Amino acid sequence: MLKMAVLLSGSGRTLDNFHERIEEGSLSASIEVVISNVQDALGLTKAENYGYPAYYGVNNEAINQIIANFDVDIICLAGYLKLYTPPARLQRAVLNIHPSLIPAFCGDGFYGSRVHRAVKAKGCTVSGCTVHFANEVYDEGPIILQKSVALDYDDEPSDIASRVFDAECEAFPEAINRVDELGIDFFWKRSGK
Incomplete structure (x- = not known):
């Protein structure tokens, strides 16, 4: 089972989907933390309502400082609308859709x-x-x-x-x-x- 950090910028529809599938047992993962680069994103409210740690991170540095406090295997970009640079240990572990x-x-x-x-x-x-792995260039990581x-x-x-x-x-x-x-x-x- 993979431990996920979920990054979002908006309403959290993909977070809803992940949560539902984890609950029903069809997604072999756990959500350890949810982070948004938008302070009042609806997705953060949803994360809190689901019981996930939810944080606002203004930029890559702030987001990575938050992630450092959690044990995660992968980072899922779930409607995250900026180019994200992960911490070195998770450089090849960022998924995007x-x-x-x-x-x-x-x-x-x-x-x-x-x-x-x-x-x-x-x-x-x-x-x-x-669905692909994200790297430093938009939409060029392995599919x-x-x-x-x-x-x-x-x-x-x-x-x-x-x-x-x-x-x-x-x-x-x-x-x-x-x-x-x-x-x-x-x-x-x-x-x-």
Whole structure:
């Protein structure tokens, strides 16, 4: 079982998903701490209500000082909207979920609704999500898992976002379970990075 730190910037929908799946026994992990770079993020309130230690960390240094007080194996970026630099011992243990099938619609500036608007503008008939390890470059770390969703010609960006988020709710816990099963090094070696 992996011990997680969860970083978020907003409402905590992914935190909700993690919590529900841990409770039902389908996610082999425990949440040790939740940290937000937004002081009044709804996700912090949710974390407190779930009984998790919840903190505000203004930047990487502050976040890493908080993490140093907890025994964690991995850090999950759950709607965390800044480039994160982990402490050295967790450099290869940061997981992120991106709302497209990497390498499409990814990199600096591609997040949230921006991705879904770009998918719509291109006329894509498939989108999805990618769970990957994060490194110092947006969306370039080793891929753990991808899930695709079919799109209709008349889907609006909000429809695409809804379908992709449903896929994310399945993909992120599944990816964490795979990391627990296969180990972090498996994915870095597989990618040759």
